[in-house]
Amino acid sequence: MLEQLNDIEKNAMEALRSVADQAALEAWRVTYIGRSSPLMQVFAGLGKLSKEERPAVGAAANRVKAALEAAFEEKAQAIKAAALAKSLAEERLDVTLPGRPLHVGRLHPSTQQLRRVLAILAEMGFQVYTSREVETDEFNFQLLNFPPNHPARDMQDTFFVEAGERGENPILLRTHTSPGQIHAMREFAAMNPDNPPPIRIALPGMCFRYEQITARSEIQFNQVEGLVVGENITFADLKGTLNDFARRMFGQSARTRFRASYFPFTEPSAEMDVECFVCGGKGCSVCKNSGWLEILGCGMVHPVVLQNGGYDPTRYSGYAWGMGPERQLMLRYRIDDIRYFWGNDLRFLEQF
């Protein structure tokens, strides 16, 4: 009996060696350790053995069963591993095929740039102030120290609105966000007319100029102005604030310079240039070989403007500046045609 068990084990082990796949393994299992296998026959016949034989045969049968089961387990693992290795070897994607696209949304580049600008200014304490796009001559020009027929009006060609006879106060499309300076000053001053509070605001919004629509000129554009009014505000503060802004906007190593300029609503007035970030100041087509990029116009708020806003210019002073997000984008992305901004062409918008 014991010999038979040895044969069973030997035959089974030998047969297992040639098993190579799951089906053959299952057949082997049925043959060698299945219910009607010779091994199981041995177990079934144990009752018929003598008391003396039974323990030894039983122990041997159990040992063979355990050995065959362990071998089966081992073989099963090996077959699985081989199958996995085979499938890993076969299942190869072309990873260079394009990924599956999604419909995604984006902000218009101008909104993106406005946000960059306003976020920096917010951290410097500037709150957003918005006002209307259609204005009167009074708010767009006169209260900002552009009298009728002033030569400075040549700098801002204007769209006028048909609105009947309004004399020297026609309705127009604002040429800058500066009318908001007057609106804001009057609102703040109204909080406490004898002691108007300080002001620190950013004025973003769409502005309009009477221009032909070409690659270089547009009839509408965004502007962001800054306005500060207080009792201790100096030209040195203007320089400090705008230099801080430039370093945040264009990088900590950005170099700037201030050139004397003229705007009716500020005095002294200046233009701030930033060293050309395309060529590093060496001169290129973007900076027209000057090494500098005109970024913004600025100056101390003109006393007449302070007065018109309800702030006593002998006590209060302030500064203001204005800049164009689209111009900043054109420089940053080397966009050479301003018409892209309002062209609503997805092929442009999707690049931002």
Place this chain on the structure above:
Amino acid sequence: MKIPLSWLKDYIDLDGLSVEEIARKLTLAGLEVDEIKYVGLPMPAYKDGERHEFKTSGISWARDKIVVAEIREVKPHPNADRLTLLDLFDGEKEQVVLTGAPNIFHLKGTGKLSKPLKVAYAKEGATIYDGHADGLVLTTLKRAKIRGVESYSMVCSEKELGISEEHEGIILLDDDAPVGMSLADYMGDAVLDISILPNMARNANVYGVARELAALTGRELRKPLIEYKTEGEAVENLVAIEITQPELNPRFVLGLIRDVEIKPSPYKIQRRLRLAGIRPINNIVDATNYAMLDQGEPLHAFDYDVLKARAGNKKVKIITRPAADGEKLTTLDGVERTLTPGNVLVCDEQGPLSMAGVMGGAESEVTEKTRNVLLEGAAWNFINIRKTAKQHNLPSEASFRFSRGVHPSLAEVGVRRGLQFMAEWAGGKIAPGLVDAYPLPPKEATVTVTAKDVKRLLGIDLTLEQIAALLTRLEFKCEIANHQLLVTAPPHRLDIGEGIVGLADVLEEVARSYGYDNLPETRMADALPPQVGNPAHEWEEHVRDLLVNLGFQEIVSYRLTSPERESRLAAFDEYVALANPIAPERRVLRRSLSASALEAVEKNARADSIALFEIGPVFEPQPGGLPHEPRKLVLAMSGLREALAWDVKDSPHFDFYDLKGRIELLLSGLHYPDISYAPTDSVPYLHPGKAAEVRIGGERVGVFGELHPLVRDRYEAGNAPILLAEFDLDALRRIPPVYGVRPVPEVPPVLEDIAVIVDEAVPAAQVEALIRQTGGKSLANVRLFDVYRGEQIGAGKKSLAYSLTYQSDRTMTDAEAAAIRKKIVKRLENELGAKLRS
């Protein structure tokens, strides 16, 4: 304004300063140099990595290769009639030079010249512009045979040397040009092109720029010596002036010069005029232009004999007055102008002579025959000149200056300078005296400045003496008394006001003179203002973010459109219309964001899929006043629902429910309660059966739906349906959001499906509302997962299948769920005639 450096050097010593340094100083002080054009002087040679500062163009003249030479004889060319051979001396050697220049052709074969001609001579190897090429092409002179004669050098035209476009003949230099001298040393130049700011009209002349440069460098400003001999009858005996309106014409000055010989000006003068951008005409006209560029006062020369004849040989009387309505004058450009009372005329007793400050008249202009010249310098009201120049579309050098304000003191300076040049170049005799009517001298501007003012506004500590020194450089008169500085503006400036404005004007000059770059940089020490924020703006930005997250691309359209463009979508009766549109298709402000969004859909029709939004104002006209600018939101979708890929070949089109799903997410992102949707046929451009209005708390805040097929046909944008939504952002923003979070349940829910058959007319929202109402608190969610129509359930019916989620704070039993379900089914049966579908 173009300023030749050589001319500046008449008034200031610029030795030791490079052209770029000069340009930089001017630029920082507000005289922005747009371009430097080199005309002979050495151009800076940039090494790699060196910074340029200015747009630079032009040519340098090699000092050893381009020199002053003299032509001694003009000989015929043996083989070419149109060419001549020049015997020329370049200071070292005699040369034979070939030329075709027409302006010396008449000397061919006349033998040795009694007076040699001075010319600009370019030797072999010199680099100059090719005179025959279009535009500016550099060429280097090489030895060549032309018609059998060897040629290796040239006498140059202005074009060849980069002075002007002139290539008709060679340059004939002034007689005193030293033979053999390097031409760069003799007349090498650089031209600064300066933008003149509106408040800096005083610098629209060479002397003004020299004055600024003197202030900026601390160098001495050399005043021009305006002296001349006079003879004959005094002017006052020959002409009189009557000014009818001094506020339009504060000053009028006349001088007279007799027996002038009209001929070309000296070459040096012609060259400078050309470099400054003015075409030389003759010595008299040139003298008026040159004096204007020199001192800033536009002058006008009359042919005195014409005026005298008009006056019947009596004393000429000049009258300045507003034009009569419809009065006519032929200006010297030959155009007959019809005038209006807003225009000021210079007249004699017979009628108008010229348009004051803008353009002279044809009849009395200086001609080749003129012998005696009456020279006018005047001051005019800048606003009036501005209007007149605009009205007649006559921008000129004179109106450019007068419309920005020229100080009346310059009228006299200008006339005397002009007479001086005329005498020098035309050899006339200047009549003694001037006739000077000066009824309205400007008020002398005096401003009080303290050290505290400078500290308060500029942020720097300066003593009164330091402030005075900065201003004196710009010719302000300064006087210190009682710890104050009394500052008086110099008599060439009209831009300094009084009081607090004058203070700002003067402080700007202090800052410019001190140098903006020398001012310190500080961080504000002032108190922070009241923190009011801008909730409307913040909310709108939040809406933008939500829409971007939902896959919408933001667009920004032109505010300006035309009624025709918008009428493809809808007709509006009234618009905010421009009085001066640039084009008919941009002549009104938009009434509808949808119209421009649809234009964008059309424009991007080739895209597989489009989902756009725009936020902004529309403009609703209000009679006689400012329009309303309500803010709107538009959403537009069209095209494929799913993005195509290499294994995704097709996709259904976006439909009503795609848009609605996004609107639901937008509104839930804004945390609005009580949102409902109702069918609407109130929007004519939407499909009447595929349009809904959005209500929040019963208020309509927007509409959306599929574009009406007839409207759809007006847009060339493929075949897919176009979905459109419009929201009134102002109404939406006013709705208070309700924030709150339901706790996340800890026990598992019981899920159950239920399908009911109802009449087609019963809205799904009603079924769902009833289910929710009946289910009460335990019914956590109801989700419609199928809508079925078909034979099985009969015509005019639909089956709605819902997945119900029961949820309670303890595990719910099936029996409890079944009880709720039973109640729901009963109510649906009773109230909607629904049948349970099994």
